[in-house]
Amino acid sequence: MTLHGRAEALSTLGRLMETEQLVTVTGPGGVGKSALVAEAVRGQRRRNRPDLIHLDLAPVSDPELVPRWLSYGLKQINGGGRRQTLLVVDTCEHVADAAGAALRDLIAERPALRAIATSRIPTAADGATLPLGPLDxxxxxxxxxxxxxxxxxxxxxxxxxxxxxxxxxxxxxxxxxxxxxxxxxxxxxxxxxxxxxxxxxxxxxxxxxxxxxxxxxxxRTLRDSMWWSRRVCTPGERLLWARAAVFPGAFTLAHATEVCADERLSGSELVRAFAGLRAQGLFAAAGDKDDELVWMPRAVRAYGRQQLARLGEETEFQRRCVAWSMDVLKTNSVE
CATH class of the missing domain: 1.10.8 (Helicase, Ruva Protein; domain 3)
Structure with a gap:
C-alpha cells in the first residue's frame, strides 16, 4: 500500500538514519509510525544492505526483561557486533524507560549497530526523535x-x-x-x-x-488503540483524560485546572498529567499561533467520556464545564 502524505517525514527519517545511531519515531496510536519506519527501512536496505532485525516489545510487560529481549534478538546476527546491523524496535511505550536505557547500552557496545524505535511516548534513549502527527x-x-x-x-x-x-x-x-x-x-x-x-x-x-x-x-479497532494508550498513562493522566473530555473544543492548562482539579487530582499532579497527555498526542496542539491551546481528537474525547461515565463523574464535570463556560462568556461580554 502507498504511504500517503508522508514524503517530508520519510525524507527526514532517511536523513536521520544516515547520521544518528538511534532514532525514535513518536506519535499517538494509529498515526502510522510503524508504516513510516518500514518504508524508510526498505530504502535503507536498498542502499546499504545492512542486516535487519525487527523486534516488537508489545508482549514484554516486565521492564526488567527488555534488555534480555533485545539482546536475544541481536544474537540472530553473527559477526560479534562488527557487521552493519539495523535494529527496528516497535511498541516501546509501555516500557519506554527500560527500552531507552537498553538501546543506549546496546549502541555503546556495538558501533556498527543502528536502531529505530517507535513509541507513543518519548523514551529515555539518546539520539534523535521524530514526532509524527495525523495526515492532512x-x-x-x-x-x-x-x-x-x-x-x-x-x-x-x-x-x-x-x-x-x-x-x-x-x-x-x-x-x-x-x-x-x-x-x-x-x-x-x-x-x-x-x-x-x-x-x-x-x-x-x-x-x-x-x-x-x-x-x-x-x-483492530480504535477502542483497542485507546485502551492501549490508556494502559501507558499514569493514574493522573487517566483521570485528566476522562475529565477533560467534557470540553467541547480547545482549552489550555489554566482552563483544565479550573474545571478538572480537585482533591483527587491536585494542581501539581494535573500539570504533570497535562504534559504527559500532550507528549502522547492525546492532547494535540490547536495551532501554531497559541502553543498553550490544545484539543482532543474526537475518538480520544469519546473514549474519555466513556471513562468519565464509568467513574460516575460525568454529571459533576459537565456542570463544572458549563459553569466555566458561562464565566468566560460573562468576562468576554464585559470586555
Missing part, C-alpha cells in the same frame, strides 16, 4: 480511496461517494491513518453515506471494527 485531509482522502474496496487502479470508483463525502469522513476521523483505514474497510458492508451518518455520532469511530488476525489486537 487531502492525504487522508487518498488513503481512504486506496483502502476502500471497489476502487480500481484506473481511478474509477465503483459505488464510492464523491470527494465531499469522503472528505467529511476523513475530517471526522481527524486524519488518523488507523481510523481512516478501518473506516474505508466498512464500505464492504455499508454505503459511504451510511458510514458518514454513523461517524457523526460521538462514539461512532470507536465502534468500527477492522483488521484481520494478522493485525495486532491493539490496532
Amino acid at each position: 485531509v487531502d492525504a487522508a482522502v487518498e488513503l481512504f480511496r486506496d483502502c476502500a474496496p471497489g476502487y480500481r487502479d484506473d481511478g474509477a470508483a465503483e459505488g464510492l461517494a464523491d470527494d465531499d463525502t469522503i472528505r467529511e469522513i476523513c475530517e471526522l476521523l481527524d486524519g488518523l491513518p488507523l481510523a481512516v483505514t478501518i473506516a474505508a474497510a466498512q464500505l464492504q458492508r455499508r454505503s459511504p453515506d451510511e458510514l458518514l451518518t454513523r461517524l457523526a455520532g460521538a462514539d461512532g469511530a470507536l465502534a468500527l471494527v477492522g483488521g484481520g488476525p494478522e493485525v495486532p489486537e491493539r490496532q
